[in-house]
Amino acid sequence: MRFPTHKDYDIFSIPKSSGGYRCIEAPNPKLKEKQREHLKKVLYKLLPYSPFCHSYIKGRNVVTNALPHLGRRYILKMDIKDFFPSITWDKFYERLYAVFHSHRSTRRLPSHEFKKLVEDCKIHFMVDVDGIPRLPQGGPASPCLSNFYLSLFDFGIGYYYCKNISTEYNHVYYTRYSDDLVFSSNLLYPLFQAKRKARKLLSEYYGLEINKKKVRIIENTRYQIVCGIMVNGPRLQLAPRYQKKVDKILEKIKKGEDLTDHDMGLLAYYKMVEKQDQYQPITWYTYEQRVKVKRLLEGV
Numbered sequence: 001m002r003f004p005t006h007k008d009y010d011i012f013s014i015p016k017s018s019g020g021y022r023c024i025e026a027p028n029p030k031l032k033e034k035q036r037e038h039l040k041k042v043l044y045k046l047l048p049y050s051p052f053c054h055s056y057i058k059g060r061n062v063v064t065n066a067l068p069h070l071g072r073r074y075i076l077k078m079d080i081k082d083f084f085p086s087i088t089w090d091k092f093y094e095r096l097y098a099v100f101h102s103h104r105s106t107r108r109l110p111s112h113e114f115k116k117l118v119e120d121c122k123i124h125f126m127v128d129v130d131g132i133p134r135l136p137q138g139g140p141a142s143p144c145l146s147n148f149y150l151s152l153f154d155f156g157i158g159y160y161y162c163k164n165i166s167t168e169y170n171h172v173y174y175t176r177y178s179d180d181l182v183f184s185s186n187l188l189y190p191l192f193q194a195k196r197k198a199r200k201l202l203s204e205y206y207g208l209e210i211n212k213k214k215v216r217i218i219e220n221t222r223y224q225i226v227c228g229i230m231v232n233g234p235r236l237q238l239a240p241r242y243q244k245k246v247d248k249i250l251e252k253i254k255k256g257e258d259l260t261d262h263d264m265g266l267l268a269y270y271k272m273v274e275k276q277d278q279y280q281p282i283t284w285y286t287y288e289q290r291v292k293v294k295r296l297l298e299g300v
Helices: 029-046 062-069 089-100 111-124 142-149 151-165 189-206 240-254 261-274 284-298
Strands: 009-015 021-027 074-079 173-177 180-185 216-219
Touching: 021 029, 029 111, 029 142, 062 173, 062 180, 062 261, 074 189, 089 111, 089 142, 111 142, 142 151, 151 173, 151 189, 151 284, 180 189, 240 261
Parallel strands: none
Antiparallel strands: 009 021, 074 180, 074 216, 173 180
């Protein structure tokens, strides 16, 4: 199966809320239908993801992404530069091979099934003007494929590494929402260690680069915002700039005024945060405890 090219995509730009523009690469209707069908029937069922990833996964969202960092003294925020377009086919194939075809794999597929998976996955990539097959920013399967691509990184950094640099008196936690990486700690030094480790792993093994301009370490004396949610204090809250808008929307509801689509979106965001008590934080520590309980139950 051939790779789709940039000619199979409608490429345009949309304004970003933070300023500037984001390039969107939307597949043509026929290609999009094929991609969605393969995503639903194969990829969602077959590709693993990490417990520390919270984007584009059923039952996880910006709230579950923020909860592990609630009430921490310091948070470290990092952003992966040009996330989807930086995931090339060559690197993605290496990950597919390691998970489904290497002799050490616990998910090993028969050769013919692995070859079919490889060929079918090509439909989700795009050969750009430089002749490089990569993930498009706007493909239906790009979020799912990116979660799979970084699943080993997420688990390695979120479980093994954070556990290793944690102490009895200070745990270090990690979550990822798409291209946003967040670490938290009650001590400052472990976050500098985590920053160096994450940048090195992403660069050497995944071909991804951290946007240096968006690296931030924030103490709890200032607003600590994780994907629009403030993690200062005992409970999650909307970032002040969003809460002000929601307050106006609630006033409109009291007055019986009509709401715009934008109003409805912010209101849904607000309600999601209000339901935070129904979620349990996922950290390396809580993950470890669940595994121990599962093993105990299996032994009964």
